[in-house]
Amino acid sequence: MAKWEILQGLDRPFQERLHELYSKSLLPMDVRKHLASWIEDQNWYQAAMDPDTSHAYLLFHRLLDQLASQYNNYSQESDLLLQHNLRKFCRDIQALYQDKPNQLAGLFYDLLLEEKNIMSQAQRTQQSFFQDHVDPEVPMKTRQQQEIETRIQELKDMMQKLIKDVYNLSDLQDVFSFRFKTQNPSAPNQARQQQLLQETLNDLDRKRKEVLDASRTLLGQCSTLSTLLLQELDEWKEQQQKACIGAPAHRGVDQLESWFTDGAKILFQLKQQLQKLEDLSNEVSYENDPLKTKLPLQGLLELLQLLLQRAFIVESQPQMVLPVNRPLVLKTGNKFSVQTRLLVRLQDANEPLTVHISIDKHTPQIKGFRTFNILPSERKTLTPEKGRSQGLIWDFRCLTVKEQKTSVSGKGSSEGLPIVTEELHIFNFTVQYSYQGLKLDLKTNSLPVVIISNMNQLSNAWAAILWFNLLSSDPQNQKFFSKPPKAPWTVLGPALSWQFFSCTDRGLDQEQLNMLKKKLFGKEHKKESQLLLSWITFSKQDSPPGKQPFWTWFDKILDLVHTHLKEIWKDGHIKGFVTRAQALRLLEKKLPGTFLLRFSETSQEGGITCSWVEHQDDDKVVLQSVEPYTKEILQLVPITEIIRHYQLLAEENVPENPLCFLYPGIPRDEAFGPYYREKDDFMNHRKYLRRELIVVSNRQVDEVQSPCQSLEPEVPDLNLEPHLGWEQEPELPFDLQEIGDDLLTLKVNDIEALNNDILTRDAILLRDDPVLPILTPGDEGPTSVSHFMEGTATFDLPNY
Known part of the structure; x- marks a missing residue:
């Protein structure tokens, strides 16, 4: 579809701008309409800017031919206005631009540029409208993505024109060859033959220059497209790296595959056309033949190699076949999977492609660094049939790693040896790719993985993966933990929220993050960007009040939420990271019996507690807190049933439930009713009654509870x-x-x-x-x- 047809479909304000543009132009609008495809196919920019006016003269005379052709087509019809405009425009440009064809080219270039601006503004207006009215869950294309699709379509159109021009050039060369071979020096019209042969050679030379310029322009446009594609790929890789440590899922690569494949197809087509031009030059050549010295074949091959090399990616990073959503942590003997993909979906019909996998191909020079074997197979072959149906995807499943035994013992504890959970390993992938005679060795690598030998190392290994992928500027740096950098809170805070989001679909709010920030940094008055946390403080150094490393405490709470509290956390019923003092400040002005759920700061196993406010007879407000519930208790009784049946013994041991309103003031049964267990239908034929477990705290009447004192069942x-x-x-x-x-x-x-x-x-x-x-x-x-x-x-x- 010509761009002019798209312009005709724009909204009325943009149509008016288009009419205003041509009302002030020498080119009538109806002439623009009837010559739309031809005008848009020409390189007016080159003709306007090139000091050599030969290209401008060529376009000038071709424009006159087009006008004459259109005039003859409409001479028998009744469209007198169009005939008038065609004839008048032809006379005008001959009078004004006969000796200044480059100025005429500039006129056309400026008109097309303004048309492009009108179209771009219309697209932005339309996009803004859709953003206000479409489902927010549907992602909108970015401006760069729209530009990629526009450029791909333009390149396809340019390629079709180049193919046609190369074909016409071949025909013209055949004419020249025939006239050259059939010339007769003794013929009476020999001078005319020589003149005709020279004119044909001039046309051939001019046509060769035109085709060469078109091919070089097309290659330049392909280079720009390649840059845009690689930027999109780098963004995808960055999103994938963050997604591996819990960030919201990144977009897939299907769209990237489509773009990369289209770009590579155009480059392979251009390669074919350049080879045809090389063959034509070998058949017929002459002095200063442009095809002998200026064919951009080497630049094309370099661009094609770059695109193919970068298009070979690890689509799914190594991950154990376990329900634990923690990729990049592997255990010896446990099965894991990893998937590679070539985004350029082009494969010869009779050429299977085999990917080889290895580990630590370039072993870092680290004392005691462990080495591993990959079992059961280190290769996977993709047949052309599977490649056509599923894409160029190599899915390695059921792999395991086995450590190669060495004389070094006491790994992770001996002085000078790296800790197991800080030792980074990389999987390497290679494939011998061939297509249309081009053969390349493509290589790619996984992100670093941590290999453990016991599942009790999983938490510390995940902390290392988290730290690396947040802070490493080099995704292949296996010596990262020899001197790990500090983490800014502005980077670490969102990553902690991702941990909850990845397993519950709900991250941490700002209040919860502020509590964690205060726990890590104290009452610092620095800007958040200046708050830096060391790796040792994060994962190794015991900190009060629980006397365990921050990450250990945090990860046990995360496990508790994922295992037993997922639904009520997702629905926002858990306040979570709130200290006792903060809980008192939140509850002291609320109605008696208002409670909240917060995570224990001291529980070694990860716990959650109920804290509620009471008003004494002397108007003193106190906070009561139950001893934290851990996984051991919650696997017997859900937290919602504990809240539902919780009893506190008052005077004369009369039980009552002090938990009345969930903070800030939601009635208990309204908040937790959807989670209550359904009561059994006690029929007469049932021999035994169903048991229920509840929690009761005993209060001594003669003792006054002080704020934050625990009632321990x-x-x-x-x-x-x-x-x-x-x-x-x-x-x-x-x-x-x-x-x-x-x-x-x-x-x-x-x-x-x-x-x-x-x-x-x-x-x-x-x-x-x-x-x-x-x-x-x-x-x-x-x-x-x-x-x-x-x-x-x-x-x-x-x-x-």
């Missing part, structure tokens, strides 16, 4: 071995109190005694599911637990 660690054949009933460390016909309350007098004492007929297995009561001789039937709490357990007695 104790879970008795009951001995689960049955003891049979007792001669007499042992003294019990608890009392049984009857509540109703079917309920008994077990009141613990001495928890320590209960923990250490033998089991009685009232003890029961609490930690396994389903619950199996422990019986002694003479028991009439089992009991099942319905509630369990610190100090009190209520038993349901089934009816028999």
